[in-house]
Amino acid sequence: MDAGNTAWVLISTALVFIMTPAVGFFYGGMLGKKNVLSILGQCIIIIGMVTLIWVTVGFTLAFGGFGNALIGNFDWVMLNGVGIEPLAPYDLTSIPGILFMMFQGMFAIIAVALIIGGVAERMRLKALIIFLFIWTLLVYIPVAHWVWGGGWIAQLGALDFAGGTVVHITAGVSVLAAVIILGKRVSLSNGGTEQPHNIPFVVLGGALLWIGWFGFNGGSALAADGIAANAFVVTMVAAATAAVVWGLVNWLHLGRPGVLGMISGAIAGLVAITPACGYVNVTGAILIGMGAGVFCYGGILIKRRFSYDDALDVFGVHGIGGTWGAIATGLFATGTLASTSKGLLYGGGFALLGAQIIAVMAVYAFAFGVTFLALYAMKKVMAIRVSKEEERIGADIIQHGENAYS
Amino acid sequence: MKKIEAIIRPEKLGVVKHALEEIGLHAMTTYDVQGRGEQKGLEFTHRVGKFRVDMLPKIKIEIVLDDAKLEDAVNVICSMARTGEVGDGKIFIIPVERVVKVRTGEIEP
Numbered sequence: 001m002d003a004g005n006t007a008w009v010l011i012s013t014a015l016v017f018i019m020t021p022a023v024g025f026f027y028g029g030m031l032g033k034k035n036v037l038s039i040l041g042q043c044i045i046i047i048g049m050v051t052l053i054w055v056t057v058g059f060t061l062a063f064g065g066f067g068n069a070l071i072g073n074f075d076w077v078m079l080n081g082v083g084i085e086p087l088a089p090y091d092l093t094s095i096p097g098i099l100f101m102m103f104q105g106m107f108a109i110i111a112v113a114l115i116i117g118g119v120a121e122r123m124r125l126k127a128l129i130i131f132l133f134i135w136t137l138l139v140y141i142p143v144a145h146w147v148w149g150g151g152w153i154a155q156l157g158a159l160d161f162a163g164g165t166v167v168h169i170t171a172g173v174s175v176l177a178a179v180i181i182l183g184k185r186v187s188l189s190n191g192g193t194e195q196p197h198n199i200p201f202v203v204l205g206g207a208l209l210w211i212g213w214f215g216f217n218g219g220s221a222l223a224a225d226g227i228a229a230n231a232f233v234v235t236m237v238a239a240a241t242a243a244v245v246w247g248l249v250n251w252l253h254l255g256r257p258g259v260l261g262m263i264s265g266a267i268a269g270l271v272a273i274t275p276a277c278g279y280v281n282v283t284g285a286i287l288i289g290m291g292a293g294v295f296c297y298g299g300i301l302i303k304r305r306f307s308y309d310d311a312l313d314v315f316g317v318h319g320i321g322g323t324w325g326a327i328a329t330g331l332f333a334t335g336t337l338a339s340t341s342k343g344l345l346y347g348g349g350f351a352l353l354g355a356q357i358i359a360v361m362a363v364y365a366f367a368f369g370v371t372f373l374a375l376y377a378m379k380k381v382m383a384i385r386v387s388k389e390e391e392r393i394g395a396d397i398i399q400h401g402e403n404a405y406s
Numbered sequence: 407m408k409k410i411e412a413i414i415r416p417e418k419l420g421v422v423k424h425a426l427e428e429i430g431l432h433a434m435t436t437y438d439v440q441g442r443g444e445q446k447g448l449e450f451t452h453r454v455g456k457f458r459v460d461m462l463p464k465i466k467i468e469i470v471l472d473d474a475k476l477e478d479a480v481n482v483i484c485s486m487a488r489t490g491e492v493g494d495g496k497i498f499i500i501p502v503e504r505v506v507k508v509r510t511g512e513i514e515p
Contacts, residue, residue, distance in 0.1 A: 189417060390450070398459075
């Protein structure tokens with residue numbers, strides 16, 4: 001057991017946990033005032049549900065059976081065999097197995113929570129819970145195994161240090177499929193727009209996400225070492241760059257830099273650095289942050305031309321940001337940090353970049369397909385949307401019987 | 407001079423505003439309001455019984471305009487704000503005695 005590594009991963013686990021309530025405020029502030037409680041409530045529901053899935057079967061299906069191409073096994077059901085001693089083969093940094101389990105569990109929780117921003121204001125709570133249960137088991141857990149459990153993407157040589165593909169691409173792409181099935185909100189039916197009801201909440205949630213991300217990325221080293229320090233620093237640099245670039249693009253485009261935009265830019269930068277943070281240096285981080293600001297801003301502009309209603313731009317920020325980060329890892333990996341694979345611009349040729357692109361395309365197809373089929377099937381047997389009247393009154397009263405502001 | 411007080415569904419504000427602009431009516435005041443009609447709000451059924459939301463969110467638009475434009479304005483609001491379902495709202499038309507412009511003190515016709 002390594003005391004220093006254990007201490008850092010304990011703290012990081014708590015930091016990643018705080019990202020889920022933070023997402024509640026980040027998203028809740030962007031919604032109308034009649035739907036803010038529903039998002040905060042859904043975050044609590046997800047924390048409860050995914051924790052229980054994770055300790056019963058989730059962890060063993062994602063991380064058991066190391067080297068299985070597609071899915072783990074049931075060796076560690078109910079965490080049988082996962083204890084206070086380091087857990088092979090995840091014991092390289094000598095942290096307790098049960099701590100490794102919980103650190104990874106926090107990632108599952110935040111990944112699931114990202115989805116609710118896309119389907120907000122119109123999905124029935126019961127249908128949402130069933131869908132998120134299915135999604136955790138059939139989308140998140142398999143992809144986590146492919147990338148981190150020694151599955152086929154890991155064997156391919158693709159890199160994803162802290163979950164750009166596993167967390168952000170899966171959530172972002174799944175939202176795209178979900179909103180196609182769900183349709184638009186009533187408030188947008190005549191070309192109307194929904195105004196954010198509390199931008200200070202968005203900044204508060206975004207700031208907490210930013211803090212949490214130091215644990216998300218820095219903790220993914222699973223050690224208190226130089227790789228963790230590098231991840232921490234490039235996380236800060238990419239987020240700062242993306243916030244500035246988003247603000248500048250916004251300033252040039254519309255004449256004024258919006259506060260909502262700048263904090264969204266920071267989140268886009270955090271998303272994009274996530275897969276790369278164990279492999280790139282500060283130069284790479286600045287370029288990744290610049291790309292995140294420009295591509296995510298552009299992606300959200302392009303979205304307005306399509307008729308789908310991704311309420312809080314989960315695809316625009318997490319889908320596009322995660323995709324850029326995965327590809328940027330193939331461009332900027334130095335080969336001197338957590339992996340010896342070099343990116344295209346560091347003399348590694350197309351090997352790593354190619355693996356990254358294959359991994360991204362496979363996860364796109366898988367997450368989109370499974371989500372689409374799951375919701376399509378659910379729509380056949382149950383109501384997945386609230387009625388128009390319920391939507392006009394708002395999810396807080398209709399689904400929870402409470403008002404956020406009286 | 408007349409004043410229109412129109413209660414409409416919140417999501418219809420954008421199209422109503424746009425249509426009023428098209429017939430030359432630019433000035434207006436809007437409020438978020440809560441209210442109910444003859445049905446006393448809406449009743450919903452859930453697993454453990456029924457619950458009622460007795461005040462529903464609406465938007466109120468106030469427009470002061472010349473009598474000559476009144477019929478056009480009423481027609482525009484009706485046609486743009488209508489869904490055909492209960493809860494589309496109401497329009498009240500009220501005579502206005504005087505309109506005074508604060509900046510100049512002038513009494514508008």
